[in-house]
Amino acid sequence: MSNITYNELWHDAECALEEVIQTDSILQNIKPQRDRRKVHNNISDLYVRYIVICNKLEKCYDQMIQPQKRRLIRKLLDYTLARVLELKHELVEVDLSEYNYYDDVLIKYGILPQEVELNIPSYFRRERESEIQLRREFITSILKNIGALNEVISPKKMTELDAIKLIQMHERARQGRVRFQFMKEIREMKEKSTIKPDSMQVDIVKEIAATLKIQKVWRGYITRQKMRKKRFEEMLLIGMIQPAQIITENYRIADKVKQDRHLKQLEFQKLYEKMILETQEFLKLEKTTIMEENMRCEIRCWINEYFQQTGKIPELPSAESGGSRLIISRQGTESSLSKSKESSSSKESKRSKKSKSKKESDTEKSEDESDPGIKIILSNALPELIQAHTEYQDIWRSKDECANPWQLPYSDIILAQKTRELEDEVRFKVDQTLRDDIEALQLAVDRDKGHKGKRAKKTPKRVRRSGKKNKRKKEKDLTPDRTIDSLIEELTTEGIIKLFPEIYLSNFKGEKSFVNYELWQNKRDPIPTIGDVRQLVAEYCILPLGNDDLRQLTPLVRSVLIAGSRDSGKKMLVHAICTELGATFFDISPSNIAGKYPGKSGLIMLLHLIGKVSRLLQPSVIFMDDAEKPFVKKVPKTDKSDPKRLKKDLPKLIKSLTNEDRVIIIGTSHSPWDCDQKLLYQTYDKVIYIPRPDYGTMSMLWKDLLYKYSGINRQFDTSAMAKICDGFTVGTVIRTIDEVIFIMIIAINLLCYLQFSIF
CATH class of the missing domain: 1.20.120 (Four Helix Bundle (Hemerythrin (Met), subunit A))
Incomplete structure (x- = not known):
């Protein structure tokens, strides 16, 4: 494009x-x-x-x-x-x-x-691709050093002599098979030649009839094949049959164009940054002194006019309110700094208006208190x-x-933008120097008039309140002398920081709901589909952690519980979240931290390390499998992992997360009813339920998993398989297809004869 x-x-x-x-x-x-x-x-x-x-x-x-x-x-x-x-x-x-x-x-x-x-x-x-890759390589090297990651044994390279021997061996075997076939044909010919001449006489009429019959059958077969191919191409064109998931030449070309545009983006970005630096240097050399002189003249003229009108020395507005820019933009109007009776009368009128509006609002509130209704949040x-x-x-x-036409950076836009920035910078400096001059002028005026009174104190600057909610209190650093690399190494060695398989959210296959709207209109609570779950995971777990602006502007979701039956894809979703964000993966499952950092002091250190490192390596995902175990009422005697260890500290860790932290805690559970429900739902902000796949999802899954093999007949009855698999989980279906395809079918090369009865 x-x-x-x-x-x-x-x-x-x-x-x-x-x-x-x-x-x-x-x-x-x-x-x-x-x-x-x-x-x-x-x-x-x-x-x-x-x-x-x-x-x-x-x-x-x-x-x-x-x-x-x-x-x-x-x-x-x-x-x-x-x-x-x-x-x-x-x-x-x-x-x-x-x-x-x-x-x-x-x-x-x-x-x-x-x-x-x-x-x-x-x-x-x-x-962030380079940063993600470096971090992954660092964690991989740590795991290799401690022997936790098995190195892939690369096969020995074949020498030229070995290759020649292999080719010779196969060629001799081929020649032997050809010679055997040749000798077999000669022997058959000799046996045929021994047949008596009388038996070789064949009726010509019968021979012609047989020939015509063979031609008829063959022509019918060829015609049916052509019609079948034509019908298949037509169905493929209108989208009634799913195409083979094979990377075509057109796809390769389109992908290469995308990659070329990505490279072009980097090249143009470097050019843009270079032009910015050149423009800044030019403006500083050519425009700074002129801007400074013009601003000084404007402000001094305004001070002189104000003094001539009122006999007082004015004060410059604060830098927060705009500084001298505010004065120049309001020249010709009455100064807001002069105190007059009119201003006091206007204040009184404002107060009276406010009192009236308060009374009206009080009456409105009393009316609306009974049923205030739903208001869209600002x-x-x-x-x-x-x-x-x-x-x-x-x-x-x-x-x-x-x-x-080549879409190069525009120098005029850069010039205008950098001129505004330089003007603000110069104005700030000029305002600072002129405030000192105004103070000296005021002292001189007071000396001439013989006043010994002190100049009125400046109003203290208002402290700007940050718009960020839930600001985190500063915690005591238990590891001030250690580097971040040493902390990562320790957590990786203990198995807290882990590598994860790179799976994208689009790989979590599932169809969106098409009937639930009608059920919802009839005031029923419909069961969601896999496609709805996929969108919910994106909205709660991925998009808010995309960058700092999104995290600060959006409602805060600190923790999410993903609940579903075994093999429903809970861990796959967690890995997809990490992959889409390029996040660091922390595993604090009860089974994973059992025996690590023992005692109360050890648990404090563990939580401190997780909190500190997750914020330094953000975005981060803190994962807990079997999320119900910390809140079980009675621990089974066979469970030696001490699952209640994080019962009190997990909610504290979640509450410590703010809009400044791109960190989320995700728990997964296949039996959330086994624990104290109140504590579980107080801990997790959102709960995502993965339902069993419906017919649409199952049909889509069968088509996607089967049709990626080009040899499979496109007329295969996937709808029957989707109906048969009602109630099964996605993981079970995937395992079944893999076993059948890779073991039973590919091994004997019968993909084209695949039938649903085999499954």
């Missing part, structure tokens, strides 16, 4: 985003509503539209090569994702369910259910999203790019 294609895709996404922002802004100010269905419709409408925009922006950011556009698209993508996650949490509060259904919105906009599934942005991992991401969209409208919407 070309640069023009991605520009058009970005433009389409921005047009859709403009409409959604307008609707969202209106709903932010709407009064609370009592009808839950109406609120659900409003939120789900926004939710679906934002997801479609997210997927478009993700595609643009992954393939667009212009660095300044990518910088803005990254902002838009992050803030749009944050808004999607906010709306998801609101839907959960409105529907009182983790799973939400909105088929009416999909029908309204003509969107397929598959298009509403959030794509995990590739930059979560791709921009968004943290929407103001940032509006600002980023405004930047697109100001710079890129009407920009003529005919002169830049």
Whole structure:
């Protein structure tokens, strides 16, 4: 795809985003509503539209090569994702369910259910690929040193002499088989020649009849083969038959184009950074002194005018409120720094208005206390999203790019941006020096007037409150003298930090629900499908940990419990979360920490190391298998792992996580009912249930697993197999297919004769 294609895709996404922002802004100010269905419709409408925009922006950011556009698209993508996650949490509060259904919105906009599934942005991992690889190699080297990782024995390289001997051996065997066949044919010919001449006379009529019959059968067979092939190609074209999952030449070319664009992105990014440095040096040499003089003249003129009008020396506004920029932007209006009767009267009028509004609000509150209704929570991401969209409208919407077909960085945009930054830097310095000058002037004026009184004290600067909630208290560092490498080595040696198989979330196959919306409308609680679970894992466990902005803007999810039967794919989901994020994997399962860090002091040290290292290597996933065991009422006598060891400390570890930490605790359980339910659900913020696969998921699974082998007949009855496997878990089906395909079928080369009865 070309640069023009991605520009058009970005433009389409921005047009859709403009409409959604307008609707969202209106709903932010709407009064609370009592009808839950109406609120659900409003939120789900926004939710679906934002997801479609997210997927478009993700595609643009992954393939667009212009660095300044990518910088803005990254902002838009992050803030749009944050808004999607906010709306998801609101839907959960409105529907009182983790799973939400909105088929009416999909029908309204003509969107397929598959298009509403959030794509995990590739930059979560791709921009940290070297860091992830180095960390993985470091952990692998530690495991090799302690003998915990078996080295792969590489086969001996075959020498040229061995290769010649092998070829000669096979060639002699081939020649022997050919000679045997040749001698066999000669012998058969000799035996035929011994037949009497009378018996060789064949009726010509019968011979012609036999020939015609053979021709008829053969032509019918060939025609049927052609028709079968034609019908197969037609069904393949309209999507009625799944194609073979073989990497074709077209796929290779498309993949190479993507990789080339990724390389081009790095090349253009380096060029962009070089141009920034050159522009900064130029501006510092050429513009700094001129800017400084102009600002000094402007501020001094303002001080002189103010003194002539009031006879007082003014004070410059603080740097937080804008400094001298605030004065210059308000020249020609009455200064806000002068104290007059008008200001006092305006304050009184404001107070009276406030008192009236308070009375009105009190009456409204008393009316609404009986049934306040549901109010959409004010968004943290929407103001940032509006600002980023405004930047697109100001710079890129009407920009003529005919002169830049190669999408090189624009020097005029860099110049304007760096000029603003330099102006702010110079203004800050000028304001600091002029504040000293104003203080000296005031002292001189007071001396001339003969006043000995002290100048009024400056109002103390307000301490800015950070918008981050749940700020973590500073904990005592028990390992101040140790390096991070030594801590990683210790935890890896003890088996706490582990390697994990790289599995992507898309490998967790499953179909989305198509019937649950109607069941939900009839006020029933439908069972979710595997596709719904996959989206929920992305929204709770992967996307919030993607980067710092997403973590701080979105509602905090500290811990998640994944519950399901054995072989349902719980650990696969945990590995997929780690793979998509490029996260560090910590295993604190009761069976894994049994006998390690004994005693109370040892447990304190273990939790300290996990908390410290997980924050230094974030994003991190802290995993606990058999998550119900710390909360069991009675430990079985056969269990020697001391599962209740983390009963009190696990909730403390979870509560210590804040929006500043890209760390999540994930537990898995196949029997959550075996423990104290209250303690379990107090510990985990969210619970994700993996149901048994439905017919759609099972049918999709059979097709994906079987049709990746090109020799299998595409007419194989997967629907019958899906019906037979009702109640089985995904793991059981995968194991069965692997056994049949690899052992029974490939071994005897009968893939084309595969029947469902074999399974």
